[in-house]
Amino acid sequence: MKESEEITQALLQFRNERDWEQFHNPKDLALALSIESAELLELFLWKKSEEANIEKVKEELADVFSFAFLLAEKYGFDVKEIVLDKIKTNGQKYPIDKSKGTAKKYDEL
Numbered sequence: 001m002k003e004s005e006e007i008t009q010a011l012l013q014f015r016n017e018r019d020w021e022q023f024h025n026p027k028d029l030a031l032a033l034s035i036e037s038a039e040l041l042e043l044f045l046w047k048k049s050e051e052a053n054i055e056k057v058k059e060e061l062a063d064v065f066s067f068a069f070l071l072a073e074k075y076g077f078d079v080k081e082i083v084l085d086k087i088k089t090n091g092q093k094y095p096i097d098k099s100k101g102t103a104k105k106y107d108e109l
Contacts (some may be wrong), residue, residue: 004079008069015070029071036063 001009015021040060043052072079093106102109 002080004069007065008073008079011066011070012073024070024074026071026074029067029074033064033067033071036060036067040064 015024040057040063043056043060069079072082094109098109099106
């Protein structure tokens with residue numbers, strides 16, 4: 001079993017044991033993902049990045065990943081496949097010779 005499948009199966013088991021699937025429609029999973037991302041950002045608010053509580057960063061990042069995996073599962077997406085496809089797409093939008101060392105968006109290169 002691939003790691004992403006193992007993670008998804010563990011999340012589904014946890015969810016199903018609590019009868020939470022009823023709350024996990026795509027819209028609410030996307031909202032939860034956004035909220036958890038905001039909680040991750042809050043850990044860095046008004047401080048230098050090295051001042052953030054690393055244990056809380058791990059917790060919030062795990063929440064972000066969890067909801068992302070559950071949303072991917074809801075649509076039948078293969079996490080590895082969609083991430084690798086996106087890297088390929090970004091490689092075309094951000095060719096090395098134009099984008100190396102710059103934070104400009106692809107349409108500004």
